[in-house]
Amino acid sequence: MPYVKIEVTREGVTRQQKQALIAGVTDLITAVLDKDPKLTHVVIQEIALDDWGYAGEQVSVLRENGITATRK
Amino acid sequence: MPYVKIEVTREGVTRQQKQALIAGVTDLITAVLDKDPKLTHVVIQEIALDDWGYAGEQVSVLRENGITATRK
Amino acid sequence: MPYVKIEVTREGVTRQQKQALIAGVTDLITAVLDKDPKLTHVVIQEIALDDWGYAGEQVSVLRENGITATRK
Amino acid sequence: MPYVKIEVTREGVTRQQKQALIAGVTDLITAVLDKDPKLTHVVIQEIALDDWGYAGEQVSVLRENGITATRK
Amino acid sequence: MPYVKIEVTREGVTRQQKQALIAGVTDLITAVLDKDPKLTHVVIQEIALDDWGYAGEQVSVLRENGITATRK
Amino acid sequence: MPYVKIEVTREGVTRQQKQALIAGVTDLITAVLDKDPKLTHVVIQEIALDDWGYAGEQVSVLRENGITATRK
Incomplete structure (x- = not known):
């Protein structure tokens, strides 16, 4: 009976990306814990x-200052 | 000191239904745990x-395919 | 697809009380939203x-001072 | 590695107030727990x-009835 | 800045399984959203x-009745 | 009606530190949002x-490798 909550900044996440996250997390839990996918909600x-605050600053301010969360 | 979070898909939940959920959960907690309702937040x-993902699929896709969450 | 989280102070909640909360919340959601109980997790x-802090004070301190959360 | 979630009723919280909450919580955690702010998310x-339900009633109804959450 | 919470019934999840979940979710988010892993907490x-209640019943009772969550 | 959840790694947080977090967060919310402390739960x-996973690794492993979360 897993339940997974994914919190992410709203920066243009597409429907396809959401589907990829949902499918990927469900597959991962099925593979690692051998859970019935019909009992997994994401x-x-x-x-x-x-x-969203990071290091004491709003992410909106970080972005205005050119600081991104992109993989280096 | 109870706190209750109810997460539900956005599918036309009315103000009256929300009030019924809030009143019902608060009454239940008062009855079962004998808590002061003034300490219960919902x-x-x-x-x-x-x-929302279920069984690895977005609920929006499930609905497009005619799969509902309605009581059978 | 409802998911419900109930947070409550640890003060001797029994297995029977937990079952009453689980059954009661699930019944409520089924009645109000007409959801399939097999899609409801509590x-x-x-x-x-x-x-747990209330009004800026730990509940353990409140209890030591004779302040309870019991219904008046 | 702290993560803090602040849930509050939507009643005109300004960007400046949000920034004050984010900075204040991060400073508090840094001071009390000596954590690197770069590991703190709010x-x-x-x-x-x-x-939002309080004492079994929607806050929207409480507000219509003149009941506020303002400091006395 | 993603934060992911995974809730699962306590049924002998090993340290290795937890590590697999953490690594798997972080890799997934990095791949799908192109996020810096140093900003992802799980x-x-x-x-x-x-x-944990499912369909109105405690999972402990379901397990006593031979009902598992294992993949079919 | 604020509710605040603070999640932190279990690394010897004392009762006094918890009280400082509870009092500090409640004072902050009272000051910034002018909320009645009797409506604030932490x-x-x-x-x-x-x-807890950070950057794809369990914090227990990070600690074994000498990586701390302490303020630099």
């Missing part, structure tokens, strides 16, 4: 940039 | 169909 | 009294 | 008044 | 069987 | 080091 919650 | 969070 | 999380 | 989630 | 929360 | 959840 919820994605996008958070506005003003509402 | 938060309802509606989740867009693209953002 | 998770109870008990919180130690040192870990 | 997420603010505003909840519509119909979706 | 929290696993195991829930006692008495505390 | 919940601290300590997470075992095996259960």
